[in-house]
Amino acid sequence: MTATAASVPARRPTNRLWSRILVYALLVFFSVLFLLPVYMVIVTSFKGTAEVNISTMWQFPQALSFDAWRTAYERLAPGLTNSFLLVVPATVISAVLGSLNGYVLSKWKFPGANIIFPLMLFGMFIPYQAILIPLVQFMSSVGLFNSLPGLILVHVVYGLPITTLIFRNYYAEVPDELLEAAAIDGAGFFGLYMKIVLPISLPGFVVVIIWQFTQIWNEFLFAVTVAQNTPMVTVALQNLSGSQIVQWNVQMAAAFLAAVPTLIVYVLLGRYFIRGLLAGSVKG
Amino acid sequence: MHNRRDRLIAVLMVLPSIVLLAIFVYGFIAITAQTSMTDSNAMQRLSRLPANFIGLQNYTDLFSGPLDTRFRVGIVNTVFFTAIFITVCLVLGMLLAVLLDQKIRGESVFRTIFLFPMALSFVVTGVVWKWLFNPNSGINYLPTVIGLPPAQFRWFISEDRILEFNWQDLPTILAVIALSAAAMFTLWFAVKRKSRPAIYGFVIVMILSFLIFSGATGSMNALPNPEQHGFNLALIAVVVAAGWQMCGYTMAMYLAGLRGVSEELREAARVDGASEFGVYRHVVFPLLAPITLSAIIILGHISLKIFDLVYVMGGGDNLRIDMPGLNMFFETFRGQNFGRGAAIAMVMLLLVAVVIVPYLVNSFRSEAKRS
Numbered sequence: 001m002t003a004t005a006a007s008v009p010a011r012r013p014t015n016r017l018w019s020r021i022l023v024y025a026l027l028v029f030f031s032v033l034f035l036l037p038v039y040m041v042i043v044t045s046f047k048g049t050a051e052v053n054i055s056t057m058w059q060f061p062q063a064l065s066f067d068a069w070r071t072a073y074e075r076l077a078p079g080l081t082n083s084f085l086l087v088v089p090a091t092v093i094s095a096v097l098g099s100l101n102g103y104v105l106s107k108w109k110f111p112g113a114n115i116i117f118p119l120m121l122f123g124m125f126i127p128y129q130a131i132l133i134p135l136v137q138f139m140s141s142v143g144l145f146n147s148l149p150g151l152i153l154v155h156v157v158y159g160l161p162i163t164t165l166i167f168r169n170y171y172a173e174v175p176d177e178l179l180e181a182a183a184i185d186g187a188g189f190f191g192l193y194m195k196i197v198l199p200i201s202l203p204g205f206v207v208v209i210i211w212q213f214t215q216i217w218n219e220f221l222f223a224v225t226v227a228q229n230t231p232m233v234t235v236a237l238q239n240l241s242g243s244q245i246v247q248w249n250v251q252m253a254a255a256f257l258a259a260v261p262t263l264i265v266y267v268l269l270g271r272y273f274i275r276g277l278l279a280g281s282v283k284g
Numbered sequence: 285m286h287n288r289r290d291r292l293i294a295v296l297m298v299l300p301s302i303v304l305l306a307i308f309v310y311g312f313i314a315i316t317a318q319t320s321m322t323d324s325n326a327m328q329r330l331s332r333l334p335a336n337f338i339g340l341q342n343y344t345d346l347f348s349g350p351l352d353t354r355f356r357v358g359i360v361n362t363v364f365f366t367a368i369f370i371t372v373c374l375v376l377g378m379l380l381a382v383l384l385d386q387k388i389r390g391e392s393v394f395r396t397i398f399l400f401p402m403a404l405s406f407v408v409t410g411v412v413w414k415w416l417f418n419p420n421s422g423i424n425y426l427p428t429v430i431g432l433p434p435a436q437f438r439w440f441i442s443e444d445r446i447l448e449f450n451w452q453d454l455p456t457i458l459a460v461i462a463l464s465a466a467a468m469f470t471l472w473f474a475v476k477r478k479s480r481p482a483i484y485g486f487v488i489v490m491i492l493s494f495l496i497f498s499g500a501t502g503s504m505n506a507l508p509n510p511e512q513h514g515f516n517l518a519l520i521a522v523v524v525a526a527g528w529q530m531c532g533y534t535m536a537m538y539l540a541g542l543r544g545v546s547e548e549l550r551e552a553a554r555v556d557g558a559s560e561f562g563v564y565r566h567v568v569f570p571l572l573a574p575i576t577l578s579a580i581i582i583l584g585h586i587s588l589k590i591f592d593l594v595y596v597m598g599g600g601d602n603l604r605i606d607m608p609g610l611n612m613f614f615e616t617f618r619g620q621n622f623g624r625g626a627a628i629a630m631v632m633l634l635l636v637a638v639v640i641v642p643y644l645v646n647s648f649r650s651e652a653k654r655s
Contacts, residue, residue, distance in 0.1 A: 019560075023386050030380060031397045034528065037412050040422075044415070057421045058429050101298050108294035116302060118648045123309040125640040127589035129612045130633040131312035133319055133626055138312075157308045160301050189290040189297075218405030220592040225617060234407040238596055241411045248415055255411045259404050266403035270396060274536050277402065 045069060045253035052249045068249035069257075072240075076254050079236025083217055085148055086232060090155040091212040097156070098163025098208055103197055105164065106171040107179060108189070117168070124161035128221055139226055151227040155216050162215075163208050166279045170204040171197065203272070210269055211276035214262045233258045313633065319626035326620030335623065342627035348507045355628060356451055358608040360513045362635075364447075365522060365607070366587040372527045373583055374576060377534025382564065384535070385542045395539075399532035406529070410596025413525035414440075417597075440521035440597055440605055448514035452507050463493045518604035526593055530586070534579045541575040542568065581643045588635045608632050 044052065048065035104110075105117055135154065136145065144150030174197065182196050223232040231239065237258045241251050266273050320342055324335035346355045380398055384391055401409065416422040417439035424435040449457065466489045473482035545568050553563045591609035598605045600614050608628055616625030 020386075023383055023388070026379075027383050027388065027394050030383075031394060034397050034401070037416060037528070040416060041412055057425055097301055101301050104294045104298045108291065110291065110295050114648065118644045119310075120302065120305050121644060122640065123305050125585050125636060125644075126309065126313070127609065127629065127632040127636055129589070129591075129609055129625075129629040130316050131308065132316075132612075132629065133616060133622055134312040134315040135308070157304050160305060164301070188287075189293045214403055218407070220405065220407050220595070221613075225613075234405050234592070237405075237407050237411060241414070241596065242599055251411055252415065255408045259408045262403045262405075263400065266400060267396070270399070273403065274399070277533060277536055278540060 041252045068253040071250045072253035079233040083233040087216045090152045094156045094159035094163045095208045098167045101164040102167025105168045121161045146229045206272045207276045316626045320630045322623045324622040358606045358611045364515045373534045376531045380535040381538035401529040402532045406592035410593045417521045440518045442518045444517040445514040451511040516604045541572045
């Protein structure tokens with residue numbers, strides 16, 4: 001043991017240099033691997049229809065063509081609009097409800113709350129196929145089938161578990177003493193919420209809004225069953241890609257367009273995105 | 285601190301959410317369960333006839349009906365896909381996290397690159413990878429960039445299948461696995477702990493095995509004809525696409541865990557003579573075990589119910605990459621066989637519940653202990 005310990009310092013500098021090089025080489029290698037699809041999407045989308053050729057697939061376009069982008073945008077525009085109309089209200093409503101629920105479940109624990117909360121959480125793990133048939137029946141019986149408000153309702157309800165979870169864990173960090181002090185000054189349920197809890201909730205809201213925005217924007221199963229006639233962006237993209245006649249350059253441009261809103265959010269607010277991601281694994 | 289009126293308001297504020305989830309989750313699951321025991325279909329709905337109660341017929345058909353091969357293909361695909369997908373995500377996620385943990389310059393750039401696919405829809409991923417997996421271009425033609433011949437694998441339309449087995453043998457295979465596990469377990473207890481019940485248990489397992497394999501094997505085949513299943517190599521394409529999207533997730537989980545391992549602890553191990561690899565092997569990895577379990581459960585429940593990705597890549601016609609989620613969708617919304625669709629959905633729910641329920645129970649039991 002002493003012999004190896006003595007020989008280590010002499011060996012270390014070159015060893016360290018090589019291991020550093022290896023680490024960076026691996027990181028660059030994996031980065032290239034992860035970005036390959038992005039390269040392919042961009043290169044293909046700027047090719048003219050005549051140039052989308054299998055043998056030159058990996059090469060740069062010879063002349064920049066925006067035709068594919070124009071076509072893709074025309075085909076996807078209604079879906080993009082519908083998705084925005086869906087995602088804004090659904091995200092806001094589920095965030096507000098989640099905040100209230102989280103406030104109650106962390107600071108106003110009622111008898112049985114510790115049993116009800118896990119039962120609520122189960123709702124975010126179920127395969128939605130297990131509720132789809134009654135859901136479609138219910139939606140048509142109340143006249144919400146194939147409508148934007150119907151889909152908003154669906155996303156609000158099935159978003160409740162995760163938004164409640166994130167806020168509950170977030171508010172659990174707020175010391176009870178803070179609330180007690182204000183309660184002595186006469187603040188009630190809403191007073192405490194408005195004066196103490198809401199003003200410090202901004203990071204929680206950012207996490208929840210980003211999470212719900214991404215989830216709802218990207219969602220496909222509800223969109224394709226509950227609101228077929230008001231196609232969301234994912235359904236529009238699938239329709240475009242599923243029809244054999246649409247050229248690959250158009251498909252790639254459309255895929256890029258569909259991804260842009262969530263990618264912007266991710267690049268600008270990645271830190272909060274990761275927090276939402278990790279909150280999904282229950283333990284906050 | 286809280287007076288009674290405010291407590292009442294608090295309960296009233298969560299009540300709508302609780303009621304909504306009670307109906308939309310548990311109520312609807314109950315209706316699905318009920319539908320799954322009927323022969324409900326479009327004809328009855330249109331003519332307003334009540335559906336007939338047929339008990340567990342739909343379920344027995346799914347597992348042993350000659351016409352329901354598609355469901356069995358989907359289940360087998362799901363098992364193989366889940367196993368490989370989770371392994372890939374864990375190994376690659378851990379590798380990337382450890383690499384990023386080496387005090388890297390530009391760490392946030394690398395992290396952003398590995399994690400951005402998580403922000404995409406499975407639909408986008410599916411469309412992009414369908415193009416990349418086109419057998420006559422895409423990935424296969426990547427070697428031609430440096431002058432090599434193109435690769436020949438046909439990705440998601442590959443017809444190849446390995447690890448084949450006959451569905452009729454499945455009860456026997458499962459029985460062998462279960463009995464050997466039980467035998468090993470009881471034997472271990474009997475020898476190591478010298479426990480008397482374990483010895484009895486081992487004897488019972490042995491007798492049971494003898495009974496089953498001496499006479500009953502033939503009678504377990506509910507399926508009339510042999511039916512070959514196995515690992516469809518086309519699934520590799522789905523694993524690559526899903527792994528590309530989800531690896532960043534395990535990386536983020538592991539990285540958060542690695543950051544929680546204090547530098548003092550690592551330094552202490554180094555002082556004791558551990559190599560850099562030894563520090564990970566003996567100090568860091570054991571501390572990450574709970575994260576691995578969480579990751580397996582989260583990834584597992586995603587892969588068990590995967591739908592969008594295979595819908596986009598396979599379009600519902602490519603049975604090589606079919607999954608129960610897809611099967612349920614086509615059975616219900618194209619075939620209008622609501623009873624059958626509901627039964628598939630219930631099997632999916634059961635698979636997910638087996639993974640998720642113990643996890644939730646465990647999380648909240650330990651939380652209750654802490655507070």
